[in-house]
Amino acid sequence: MRKKILTAIATMGYFLCIAQNPIIQTIYTADPAPLVHNDTVYLYTGHDEDASTWFTMKDWHCYTTTDMVNWTDRGAVLSLKDFSWAKKDAWAGQAIYRNDKFYWYVPMNHSTMGMSIGVAISTSPYGPFTDALGKPLVHSGNGDIDPGVFIDDDSQAYLYWGNPYLKYVKLNEDMISYSGDVISVPLNETGFSKRMKDADKRPSEYEEGPWIYKRKKLYYLAYPAGGVPEHLAYSTGPTATGPWTYRDTIMPVIKKGGAFTNHPGIIDYKGRSYLFYHNGALPGGGGFNRSVCVEEFTYHADGSIPRITNTTEGVRPVSFLNPFIRxxxxxxxxxxxxxxxxxxxxxxxxxxxxxxxxxxxxxxxxxxxxxxxxxxxxxxxxxxxxxxxxxxxxxxxxxxxxxxxxxxxxxxxxxxxxxxxxxxxxxxxxxxxxxxxxxxxxxxx
Structure with a gap:
């Protein structure tokens, strides 16, 4: 990336002393999708091309950590070239582990059908990943973007996606097919709060980027909300399919160093809880040159998520790095x-x-x-x-x-x-x- 751009921060001595966010500085990264597997956090991200004036994205990258502060670059482990049917737009996806394999659900612009969701598969979290089907797994309309995947306690897997709608399917155990119909989630005020920007002509605050998980007996659905500029919000429900009840904002609109979009990824790791998101805070950054960040948080006693502020300081280490090994x-x-x-x-x-x-x-x-x-x-x-x-x-x-x-x-x-x-x-x-x-x-x- 950006020799000339990064020299701009050379004089920002205080910032350099405390900065930990954004956590990747060598390229612009977006749409974080963290996965905890075998005591390691695998962070899968999109990649904004330098000097983009649109969401120009051609591949997806992987980074790993065991201490939450030092991130190892694993390179571009999946790209548009791995899908014969894809034309452009390597946008936000999510990977999950099952049956000794890693399944990565990613949206791309199909050569004839528009945005569609594919699935890549690998026996290693580092890849190589290959197109599992040779065609899209899902194509349901004009907003098939931002897939989020979740496996429930009863082993039923779900794939959520969409903008301006929110849809889901029940994945089969093979994780590359689904049973039943494509279900549209009611985007009403009860589930996702009332839309405050009337000009958007949408019924609720839900925008895109669903991230679904379960904690204790409660199901959480986090998502970018409210239209541009986006904030992060969440709803909860008694099952993986709702009914959903709107809860609150997670992260307000980032006013300084924001990117007008945002994208949540929430995990627990080594006894701590983390929110991954993106902003435009690196030099040269903005709405089309974004960067992944992370903040630690603690759930309230009732399971609710507190308001989380974006910081430059980032998070504390959960363990120390061993300098005596390679x-x-x-x-x-x-x-x-x-x-x-x-x-x-x-x-x-x-x-x-x-x-x-x-x-x-x-x-x-x-x-x-x-x-x-x-x-x-x-x-x-x-x-x-x-x-x-x-x-x-x-x-x-x-x-x-x-x-x-x-x-x-x-x-x-x-x-x-x-x-x-x-x-x-x-x-x-x-x-x-x-x-x-x-x-x-x-x-x-």
Whole structure:
């Protein structure tokens, strides 16, 4: 992404010190769909192309975390090219795990029918995902977008979607077909509150992007609401199909750094509850260049969701990062200037690239325990440069400097000042070359 754009934040020192939102800075991301599986959060997102003047989206990306603050880039794991029938518009979808497989429901503009919902399948959360049907799973009208999927306690799966309507089907156990009719949900005042913008000519506040889940004995349906600019709201019901009762706003319209749309994703992870959403807060961002964020919240005793304010601070770590095992260079809490790319050969997967002078990567809450004395990296395509390792800020205590030279080979190391305890770590890149080297992984010893 955006060398020129990101240099605009270089002078915003206070912002850089506290920023954790948006959680991805290397590209514009939208429509978050978090999935908790095997103690890991898999975050599936849409991807707004740079400098878009419409919702120009061609692929979907995946990021993972086990601490909620450091996110590992897994690359573009699904794209329009994977669907022979799709023409454009890789918009908001959601993935779910069942039967030892991952099913990803995504809307696209069909070459002849307009917006339709397809399903991709993989045995791995990282893909490769393939079109399960070779055709849409659902096409019911002119607003088949934003599918949300949910599996109830009795194993019945549901697929919700739609704008301006809200529809659902009961998925079969194979997750790639459904039984019965397409059901339209009544969008009345009781279920979704009265529409306040009369010019929109819609009966309720519901807009799009349904996110359905169950907590204790209550079913929740969260959604963007109210028209442009959207806020986030929710309704609850006694079953996965309602009847729905409107509850309240979750997140008001984001006035500073907003994107005029929003999109909820709600999970529980390691005993905490999180709301994922998107805004337009990155430099160059806006309604068509959005960025995913996350906030922690606590349900009220009656199960209601509090009003949640968007922040730049983001969330606290739920665990500490282990710097003594190999960590991917693309595991990032915050960065400035760098890009990520995928190895076309597939030998090393995703790596950090486009590294220039004063670019940096921040990694949060690394636990050095009794101390680290050595720092090692894997690098390639070396022109020459250095990595300064700083503690707790970009200009914090200098722990060591690694000179990355062509003669040093792919594995290079340096000694460190001994550091103990839990610290944020900044890898600050220095050198006169543009694209000094590609950075694959790092490890302290």
């Amino acid at each position: 960590q991917e260079a693309e595991t990032i809490a915050w960065e400035e200037g760098i890009e990520t790319a995928k190895d076309s050969v597939g030998a090393s997967g995703i790596f950090v690239t486009d590294i220039s002078n004063n670019d940096y990567i921040k990694v949060r809450s690394a636990d050095f325990r009794k101390g680290a004395k050595k720092f090692s990296v894997s690098v390639s395509d070396i022109k020459g440069g250095t990595i300064e390792i700083h503690a707790d800020s970009k200009d914090g205590m200098l722990l060591g400097t690694l000179s990355v030279t062509p003669a040093g080979g792919s594995m290079q190391s340096c000694s460190l000042k001994k550091i103990k305890g839990v610290h944020d770590i900044y890898f600050v890149f220095k050198g006169s070359n543009h694209n000094m080297f590609n950075f694959d992984w790092w490890q302290f010893k």
